[in-house]
Amino acid sequence: MSQTPSPGPAGSSQLIRQLNAQRVLGCMWGREPSTATELMHATGLTRATVLTLCRDLTEQGWLQVSENSRQAGQYTKGRPALRYAFREDACHVIGVDAGLHQVTAAVANLRGVEIGCATRPSNPEGSEAPLQPAPERRRTILDTIDAALAQADLTHADVACLVIAVPAPVDSSGDSPKGLNAFWGLMNPELISLGAEHGWDCAVDNDANLAALAELDLGSGAAEDSFAVILSGERLGAGLVMDGSLLHQSRGGIGELGMLDLVQGVESSNGLGWWARHLAREALKQAPGHAGPLGAVTPEEVTSEHVFAAAEQGDLLALEVIDQLADRLARICVVLAGLLDLDRILVSGAIAPALTDVAARAKHKLAQYLYAPWLRIEASALGADAVRRGAIRLAVDRIKDQALPGAPGA
Structure with a gap:
């Protein structure tokens, strides 16, 4: 695989x-095998131009000659036409969700289809334990990448781009701010350098931004939707999409929710998973011997999973916690939707499947605080896959931009 040549002097x-090469390759990137005639209709180029460019792109490794029209069952008479196919295996990309508690890496082809995946713990002692030192976190990420490559039966040489998602703001250089929050530096200890050893293009981005990019890729809303994706496990963070485009700022601060410390009824940027555990712990301490399902665990042992499972069984204590989570989420939605006039807000991350009822209750409570009858509050269907899928989407986009250096956004 090689890049198409950079444009020469204008004119x-x-x-x-x-x-023209950009037009053909851009057309073929997401297209099934096509004949020159089909590409002529799709690009508006002449047959001679299309045939020449397909030959060039084949030599560069982006296309390959597929079956001819007779083999494809579309031949009627005359000489069968060659069919060209995009080489989705021309190179591969890696998307990494480097979370607080675990790291997941996935290897994908240029259509974004995952062919290998691996997960490793990054904070195995639990939420209250000290965080991994920077060298250990870097090693965990690299080990997880190697495990994913092994599952895909690929080597480092087969990879062209690595994208790492972290729970921290990330500036345009791939670094996280220092001095404001020590947690950010521990989550992103110069991870932008991890691809250099193998010659990979590398990018680091905020996990909520990439979750929002995955929602855009999913296309579940209108093309010009404005929405927020809130990662809501241990800590809160938001990816923001306005009029169908993901918002970025060079310092990386868009979507940081530390200001929630100042919002009445929220007072924290801790996530809904953290609050479920904390509220249940306090409730159990105040109701010793609770007879419901939640009472089967001690306050010290209770987890958010216990809370959601008990609520499904009708445990009154757990349902009260769910109601408090919904009120907290409603107030967070007031801040985001009231400021940005959003169409919808999605709660995402591994905890999302458990938050369907919380989101529905939050929508009901929203009317107490804000007039926004159009606003949808929903749990993301992507769940734990959202961040990883967004990282893969960004990695594929980066390869595409490098292959087509004159394309919009390159």
Whole structure:
């Protein structure tokens, strides 16, 4: 695989050729095998131009000659036409969700289809334990990547791009701010350098941003939707999409929710998973010997999973916790939707499947605080896969932009 040549001077035949190559490759990237005639109709280029560019892109490793029309069952008479196919295995990408408690890495082809995945614990002692030192966290991420490559039966040489998602703000250089929050530096200990050893293109981005990118890729809303994706496990963070485009800022601070410390009824940027555990712990301490399902665990042992499972069984104590979580989520939605006039808010992350009822209750409570009858509050269907899928989407986009250096956004 090689990049298409950079455009020459404006007005030159080389520039025109390059722009046409971009048009053909961009068309083929998400397309099934096609004949020159089909590409002519799709691109508006002449047959001679299409055939020449397909030959060039085949030599560069982006396309391959597929079966001809007779083999594909579409031949009627005359000489069968060649069919060209996009090489989805021209190179591979890796998306990493480097979370607080675990690291998940997935290897994907250029259509974003995962072919290998691995998970390793990154804070195995639990939420209250000290965080991994920076060298250990870097090693955990690299070990997880190697395990995913082994599952995919690939080597480092088969990879072109690595994208790492972290629970911290990330600036345009891939670094997280220092001095404001020590947690950020521990989550992103210069991870942008991890791809250099193997010659990979590498990017680091905020996990909520990438979860929002995955929702865009899923296409569950209107093309020009404005929405927020809230990662809501241990800590809160938001990825923001306005009019169908993910918002970024060079310092990386968009979507940081530390200001929730100042919001009445929220007073914290801790996530809904953290609050479920904390509220249940306090409730159990005040109701010793509770007879419901939640009473089967001690205050010290209770987890958010216990709370949601007990609520499904009708445990009154657990249902009270669910109601408090819903009120907290409603107030968070007031802050985001009241400021940005959003169409919808999605709660995402591994905890999302358990938050369907919380989201529904939050929507009901919202009317107490804000007039926004159009606002949808929902649990994301992507769940624990959201961040990883967003990282893969960004990695594929980066390869595409490098292959087509004159394309919009390159």
